[in-house]
Amino acid sequence: MAALTPISDPADPRLADYRDLRDVELRKHLESEHGLFLAEGEKVVRRAVEGGFTPRSFLMAERWLEGLGDVLATTDAPCFVLSEALAEQVTGFHVHRGALASLERRPLPSVAEVLEGARSVLVLEDVVDHTNVGAIFRSGAALGFDAVLLAPRCADPLYRRAVKVAMGAVFTMPWTRLPEWYDALPALTDAGFTTVALTLADDAVPVEEAVAGVDRLALVLGSEGHGLSSRWEQSAERRAIIPMREGIDSLNVAAATAVACYVGARR
Incomplete structure (x- = not known):
């Protein structure tokens, strides 16, 4: 059972994992250095623990203790209990969902492990x-995709923001980072996948046509600004477009992913 530890001082060093959550660069450095990540909100905290991630600690207002009592009963990690006003001082924002958890990261699996059976x-x-990353994970998980490569x-x-938007899908969807960028798509072809890039290229065909007859599908999406690099666009086996109304050429990458996943899952 988690040890309930009342906290009255916002400078308490035991709260270090939760400080300055709005400072993205600081958080990226801190979380990488210490091998941790944060989950926010009752549902996401629960899904992280149920997903097998090891808690370092919890931070929550007293009113959330009962709702997460079964989760707290599964671990010896400390649970820091403090007022919502004090939590805001520590984190730098109003923790309206009332509960946070700091959890240990796992080593990333290999690409081969993530693709096995996908x-x-x-x-x-x-x-x-x-x-966008969180929304893409949520759409992929909801619409039947098996894994994500980054x-x-x-x-x-x-x-934290990606985890929250994904509603915990990052805990259940297998994922990893590609160790090499330049030949990543040819390597997927060699692994038996048909790579289909969403792009505005001149030879792009409607996504329904691009995924038709494909057995193992790798749906490729580019950055929010310029989209896919020329290398990835050209090294994909097929190029696809989502047909849309005249005068509008594209969707936000997360919205485009949802549409393409829906089509791809029904090929």
């Missing part, structure tokens, strides 16, 4: 917005 995967190149410069799926 039939439909998402491949992300330089998607740098944490909200290029080295993609945003961290375990950053």
Whole structure:
């Protein structure tokens, strides 16, 4: 059972994992250095623990203790109990969902481990917005995709904002980072996947046509700004577009992923 530890001092060193959550660069450095990530909200905290991640500690207002009592009963990690006003001082924002947890990161699996048994995967190149990464994981999980591969410069799926938007899908969807960018798509072809890139290229065909007849599908999506690099666009086996109304050429990458996943899952 987690030890309930009342806290009255916002400078208490035991709260170090939870400080300055709005400072993205600081948090990326701190979380990487200490091998941790944060989960926010009752549902996400529960899914993280149920997903097998080891808690370092919890931080919550007293009113959340009962709702997460069964989760707290599974661990010896400390649970820091403090007022919502004090929690805001520590974290730098109003913790309206009332509960946070700091959990240990796991070593990332190999690409081969993530792809084993997978039939439909998402491949992300330089998607740098944490909200978009979280939404992509949520859509992929909901619409039947099996795994996610991220290029080295993609945003961290375990950053608090990504975890929150994904509603815990990052805990259940197998994922890893690609160790090499340049030949990542040819390597997927060699592994038996048909790579289909969402792009506005001149030879792009409607996504329904691009995925038709594909057995193992790797759906490739690019960054929020310029989309896919020329290398990835050209090294994909097929190029696809989501047909849309005249005068509008694209969707937000997370929205485009949801549409393409829906089509791809029904090929």
